[in-house]
Amino acid sequence: MSGHSKWKNIAGKKGKADAQRGKIFTKIGREIIVAAKSGGPQPEDNPRLRDAISKAKSANMPNDNIERAIKKATGELANVDYLEIVYEGYGPAGIAVIVETLTDNKNRSAGSVRNAFTKGFGNMGTPGCVSFMFQEKGQIIIEKEDKDEDELMMLALDSGAEDFESEDEVFIVTTSPEDFGAVREALEGAGIQFLEASVTKIPDVMTEIDEEAAKKFQKMLNLLDEDEDVQEVYHNAEFPEGWDE
Structure with missing residues (x-):
């Protein structure tokens, strides 16, 4: 990953999240619903729900929204059943792309994702065609501010982290x-x-x-970002230096 700035990608995603907070809350709410349905509504007994709630809090999602999503999962409030579907394929220049969705209509989801690939000069592939090129990892991003790097690194590594990096204005903690x-x-x-x-x-x-x-691929990313069924998009594109997403 020489020359690739993890923080640049993360900061870009965060900036979009700030600008589209309502949409982000909706997507995280779906994650909480699915997690609570699959493993129960008590975070202490459901690691996936704990992780989803942590993600919600990192995005400054109000507690009322979190509680409402859990109530939807338990049937206290009206809810929709969501399917978890993952799509894989290629963007322009052979970029590997993984799209994770939570949807109540798999035909709509498949059509929208396929349209984004096509308009972005890419093409959908078969399951597994690019996932082998990625590793699933936990990632925690912490602002440096006035934190003691050595102390924070030892805390992270002692608690089980695989790696601790200092990049630009943040620390990046990587785990299994x-x-x-x-x-x-x-x-x-x-x-x-x-x-x-x-x-x-x-x-x-x-x-x-x-x-x-980059222009072609950005069109694909924008279309996927606008799709309410799309939860996450992962790719291995390294944009040109100075590229403004």
């Missing part, structure tokens, strides 16, 4: 998916606040693209 919850809880217990905390997919190798491919 299994240890993500324990590391997050240890840092929370020490009073550390996060810019982002989630289990994500990190590419093994980045694909450098030129400005022409």
Whole structure:
């Protein structure tokens, strides 16, 4: 991943989240509903729900929204059943793309995602065609501010983190998916606040693209971002230096 700035990608996503907070809350709400339905409404007994609630709090989602999503999962409020569907394929210049969706209409979801790939000069692939190029990891992003780097690093590593990096104005803590919850809880217990905390997919190798491919791929990303069924988009594109997403 030489030359690739993890924080640049994360900061870009965060900026979009700030600008589209209502849409982000809706998507996280769906995650909470699915997590609570699959593992129960008590966070202490449901690691997936704990992680979803942590993600909600990192996005400054109000507690009322979180509680409402859990009530929908338990049937206290009217709810919709969501299917978890993952699509894989390629963007321009051979970019590997994974799209995770939560949808109540798989035909609508498939059509919308396929349209985004087509209009972005890419093409949908078969399940597994690019997922082998990514590793699932827990990732916790912490603003540096006045934090002691050595102290924070030791806390993260002692609680089970695999890696601790300093990049630009943030620290990036990487964990296995299994240890993500324990590391997050240890840092929370020490009073550390996060810019982002989630289990994500990190590419093994980045694909450098030129400005022409970047423009085409950005169109795909924008269409996927506008799709309410799309929860997350992972890719291995390394945009040109100075590219303004």
